[in-house]
Amino acid sequence: MEIDKKKCVGCGNCHAVCTMGVIYLDEDGKSVVNQDECVECNTCYRVLRNERRRPWFLRTIRKILSFFRLGYLAEVDVCPTGALTLPELEWPRSIRAVFSDPTTVHPGTGVPGRGTDEIKTNDVTGRVRKGEVGLVIEMGRPGTGAYFRDIEKVAMALAKLKLHFEKKNPVTQLMDNPETGKMKDEVLNEKVLSAIIEMKTELERIPGFLRTLEMVQKEVDTVISVGIASKCLPDGTVPHEEWVKKAGYKFSLNGKTNIGLGRPLFEES
Amino acid sequence: MTNTLHRQGTLESLKNDYIIFAHTARGITCEGSAPKLQKFMRICLKYHPVNIGDDKQGNIYKDDIDIQKLISNQGDGAGALAVFTDLDTLQKVVEELIQADLGISINISGLLDEVQTCCQRAGIQRHSAEHSLGFWGARDRLPEREILEFNTMCGHGMVSFNLIRKMIDYVKLRRLTPKKAARIMAKCCECGAFNPLRAETLLEKVRKGEREIQD
Numbered sequence: 001m002e003i004d005k006k007k008c009v010g011c012g013n014c015h016a017v018c019t020m021g022v023i024y025l026d027e028d029g030k031s032v033v034n035q036d037e038c039v040e041c042n043t044c045y046r047v048l049r050n051e052r053r054r055p056w057f058l059r060t061i062r063k064i065l066s067f068f069r070l071g072y073l074a075e076v077d078v079c080p081t082g083a084l085t086l087p088e089l090e091w092p093r094s095i096r097a098v099f100s101d102p103t104t105v106h107p108g109t110g111v112p113g114r115g116t117d118e119i120k121t122n123d124v125t126g127r128v129r130k131g132e133v134g135l136v137i138e139m140g141r142p143g144t145g146a147y148f149r150d151i152e153k154v155a156m157a158l159a160k161l162k163l164h165f166e167k168k169n170p171v172t173q174l175m176d177n178p179e180t181g182k183m184k185d186e187v188l189n190e191k192v193l194s195a196i197i198e199m200k201t202e203l204e205r206i207p208g209f210l211r212t213l214e215m216v217q218k219e220v221d222t223v224i225s226v227g228i229a230s231k232c233l234p235d236g237t238v239p240h241e242e243w244v245k246k247a248g249y250k251f252s253l254n255g256k257t258n259i260g261l262g263r264p265l266f267e268e269s
Numbered sequence: 270m271t272n273t274l275h276r277q278g279t280l281e282s283l284k285n286d287y288i289i290f291a292h293t294a295r296g297i298t299c300e301g302s303a304p305k306l307q308k309f310m311r312i313c314l315k316y317h318p319v320n321i322g323d324d325k326q327g328n329i330y331k332d333d334i335d336i337q338k339l340i341s342n343q344g345d346g347a348g349a350l351a352v353f354t355d356l357d358t359l360q361k362v363v364e365e366l367i368q369a370d371l372g373i374s375i376n377i378s379g380l381l382d383e384v385q386t387c388c389q390r391a392g393i394q395r396h397s398a399e400h401s402l403g404f405w406g407a408r409d410r411l412p413e414r415e416i417l418e419f420n421t422m423c424g425h426g427m428v429s430f431n432l433i434r435k436m437i438d439y440v441k442l443r444r445l446t447p448k449k450a451a452r453i454m455a456k457c458c459e460c461g462a463f464n465p466l467r468a469e470t471l472l473e474k475v476r477k478g479e480r481e482i483q484d
Contacts, residue, residue, distance in 0.1 A: 016435040017457065019426055043427050047457050049332050076439070077453050102272075102324050102425040102459045119397040120348075121294035121374045128397065136399075142275065142420050143430050144410050193426050210402075217405045224406040225275045229399035236385055238398045251400035254283050256274050256376055257384045259363065260396030262298055263372035 001038055001045060005030045007083035009058045011074040014044040014084060019100075019193055020145050031083070039145055039193045040089060041100035050082035092186045099170065099192035116168050116198060119229040119258050126266030128231055133203050133240050135163070136227035137213070139220070140194035148174070149188040150220040151195050155181030157216035158199065161208060166198035194225075203230065203239055207247035229256070272424030273350075273378035273462050275401045277417045280380070282471070286422075286464050287359045287379035289313065290350035291371070298373050302345045305371040310340045312365050313351035320352040322461025330455040330465065348373075352464045356383050363391045378462075415475060419468055423458035432457065440476050447472035 003014070003023070008030040015023045015031065022037040023044070051074075058080055062072045074080045089097055098104050117125065118134055128134040137154060140146030151171060159165070159181030165172040176182045201209065206228070217224060228251070230240040244251055273288045291309040293299040306323075313321055314336065322328025325346060326339050343349060353359045359377065366375055377384045381398060388395050404411065411417060412430050419433045420426070436450040445453075451468035 016431045017429060018431065019429045021429065021431050041427070043429070043457060046327075046459070047427075076435070076445070077456060102427070103327075117292060117294055119399050120290075120292040120376050121298070122397040123374050124297045125294050134399070136274075138275075139406075141424070141426055142404070142411065142417060143426050144407070213405065220406050221410075222407055223404050223411060226402040226405055227274050227399050228402055229397060231397045232395050234394070236389070236394050238381075238400075240400070244400070244402070249402060251402055252275075253280060253380055253382070254276055254286075254378065255381045255401060256378045256399040257381060257388070257395045258374060258376050258397040259384075259388055259393060261366060261371070261393075262294070262374035263370075264297075 001033050001040065001042065002085045002087045003031050003033060004083045004085050007055050007081040009055055009062065009081055011072070011080055013048055013074060013076060013079060017044045017047050019043050019143065037145070037191060038096075039100040039191050040093070040096035041193050042086065042097065044079075045084045045086055046103075048077060048079035048084065051078045051080045052082055053080045055081045092190050095174070095187060095190055096192055099195050116166055118198060119256065121262060122231060122258050123260045124262035124264065124266055126268060128200055128229060129268055130231055131203055132200050132230065133206055133243070134200045134229040135198070135209060136229070137197040138194050138225040138227070139197065140192060140222050141225045142223065144223045145191050145193055146195060146222040147189065147191045148183050148195070150222050151197065152181065152183040152188060153219050154213070154216050154224070155183065155197055157181070157212055158197065158209070161205070161212055163199045163201045163205070163209065166200065169196065169198040171195050171197050203243050206240060206243040210247050210249055272460065274399060275404075275421050275424060276378070277414065277421045282418070282467060283380055284383070285354040285470070286467050287353045287356065287377060287384070288350055288462050289353065289359065289362060289375065289377050290348055292348040292374045292376060293346065294374065299345055302373055303343055305373050306343045306346070306349050307340050308369060308371060309366070309373070310343065310349050310351070312369060313362060314340070316353065316358050316362050318351035318353055319464060319466045320455060320461045321350070323349040324460045327459055328455065328461030328463075330452050332456070350461055352462065354464070354466050356387055360387045360390055363387060367391060367393065415471070418471055419454060422463045422468065424462060425459060427457040427459055428454045428463065437472065437475050440472050447476065
């Protein structure tokens, strides 16, 4: 994101809305974006309504008000002068928007967002089948953001377990070598709001996966949200629950349920 | 995409938070899905969701959004969602969706046992389920629990920690009502998964300095 300093009146509304908290007031009293830390999610641009006020008019009002020790408070969800500007992004910076802005459809997956459909369409795709588990490691979430150099550390540790990275996943597509989890060098210093490593394996390998994640989590400077999914048994039981408990971990009370209304239903041979 | 998986909160608070969404699979159910997605949204709308939207067009809290236009503009695509605050209404929606037999995948995020009960009452068995195993890594970078309860209602992370703090401050200072502050947060969440009614309740509690007991 860029801010047009000719238009900015330094109201500060974009500072709070910024998902990474990386917009600040410069010495000239106008807002500026820390480009290294901005993930190009465009939230500020989308959320703050452009009031199309004339910058000189607002600046004059503010000067007059400040003379009387009064302040000018813009409404919380506006950019009074439309100073926020969408930049043209070039590779590799362009991946920031692809991973961070949910309105962007990833060219590789055809799905908006940072991952694939995972179990959301499992009733028709059969992606996670009987005896299998889907593993979802979302790096940078909640609200912290992640550099690909950290994502690579986790991917490389998990790759040693010989699990299957989901081919259609956007992170997998940025790997130099999915056998090792090594990412392309040019993306390592790119930061995204979050990115999802997706894989699947057999249920009995859950404890090994969790042990590995336990170790590698200490090496990264971001948070990780971990999800685990499987196809239910005919009586509705969730097969991975037993394996997670055996490994000594707790899971959430809430979660996601595919209720199986997709057609044609995927039939396992 | 796991945008509704990691919602934080007490059991009591999560009992008022169910997201139902329609999703299509490329090459299987995506092509020709527009009328089905529109039907899905119309069925949801009938039961007065507290939020409804899709990734492409946004949600009903965005500026200048007309819900009927949002539905009719729904093309073949990934999906749509709606948020409900009680299980009985959710069950009615599920029953009507079963009747409608749209043939697209339907998912529900919420308390897993309650959703399972809802499915069984509606005469179906759940197909697949996903749990959150919580937050790992540099957890010291996370803010306090109350902030996370708001932030995780938008799994895409569009409601920033700083905005939540600002909204809490404004509500405490009576510059904004809890309702208005909740709507501003909901506006940020592009797909409409944010539950503004739950946010309003949480803001009321925060304003009064009440703390919830974590289950």
